[in-house]
Amino acid sequence: MQENTKGLYAAFKAKDVRFDGRLFVGISSTGIYCRPVCRARQPKAENCTFFRTAAAAEQAGYRPCLLCRPELAPGSAITDATANLVCRAARMLERNCGSGQKLREIAERLGCTDRHLRRAFTAEYHVSPVQYLQTCRLLLAKSLLTDTNLSVLEVAMAAGFGSLRRFNDLFKIRYQLTPTALRKRQLGGRAHNEEITLMLGYRPPYIWDKMLKFLSGRAIRGIEVIKNDEYLRTVQLKNAEGKQFCGWVRVGNRPAENALSVTVSESLLPVLSEVLARIKNLFDLYCEPNAVYETLKVMNDLRPGAGVLGTRVPGCFNTFETSVRAVLGQQVTVKAASTLAARFVAAYGSQIQTGIEGLTHSFPAPEKILALGENITERLGKLGIISARANTIYQLAVILAGAKLDFEFCGDPEEEIQKLQAVRGIGSWTAQYIAMRTMSWPDAFLATDVGIKKALPGYTAKELQLLSEEWCPWRSYATVNLWNIL
Incomplete structure (x- = not known):
């Protein structure tokens, strides 16, 4: 990544947050690598080497800075979701770094061979997928060693290392100190209790109050709670072996640190990397707000305040949950x-003991809804859910349980939208909404949405669709901006 080195050094010198997570700086005089926002003494330009990923910096022999902590850097946004195989693969590696999932399995899900994935990944990031995965595990372990009081063995297992010896050996080779030595360098002790708190970085600004307002309005009773300017929810996940883990998570904003604080019940430690990946998706932490705003600021010509820097698209934590919620929201x-969703959860969700008021259930899995069979309309009808929507929910359970649609890592969201619209009861509005929230599709647009029509009165749905072309490829952000000004 040495093209335009002068410009990259200028960004590093300016501590430009727009480059945070998009490049890393190896410093030959110290042997460490930093984020471009690092506040340490500025090195000379001739001592700096720039890398696109933390993995590339580590493969070049650099150790992570203990001050700016590269493990907290935000990820990169997918601006061309139809073609960016490597970016999707990188996110899958991050999500599954604690599960031991094989590269062949990841390649199959992405619709390519593991050989092609290795070749494309190395060409794009200058490291192999295995090397990238090792760095993901090491940086997760470093974060756990720094921010928690978990034992070194617990850290090793949570980060996806098969053995403590393997973890210690690789940590010492890469970082030139042992995990125990790193922990001793951190100031202050941390009480060991039944929760773990970590930090996830983002690129500022982040309009946190609008995100919480959106989630609060759609919170499902028993599953989600918003209080004290924080988001809390229940979690039920399976690991690679099919073992189920239940617990809770709490998310708050730390604007001074450009990060979210994520507190997780210790019961979720075996699926920690999966939980963190889902939080990143839910709170849109891959967003590059300045790039989005450059396109959407023209919205202010239509209505002042319509285009706002720092707007995020609410993602999802559970694809089936969000999809069912979208179906229940049709024409009501x-x-x-929210009332219908709460009844649905109370009837078919599993009870969870969290010790937190309001967090009592997990959302029912697709397999549980499939088990209702032909009685689906009668069962859900008792909850006030009409037969048409009950049948649509059943079909969603069929396609998600059978992996007939890939909501989270699909190569072509527009193709998946077409498949969704083939399901009876799912029209353009529902398909676009599901794509926007579950597929991280940045270019969804809900031209027939009542809220959008209220925000921009006087336009027909067809005219709004044509108008939105100017906002590509960020029409999902345009949609949220318009909802926010109502």
């Missing part, structure tokens, strides 16, 4: 849909 108010 947000409040009415």
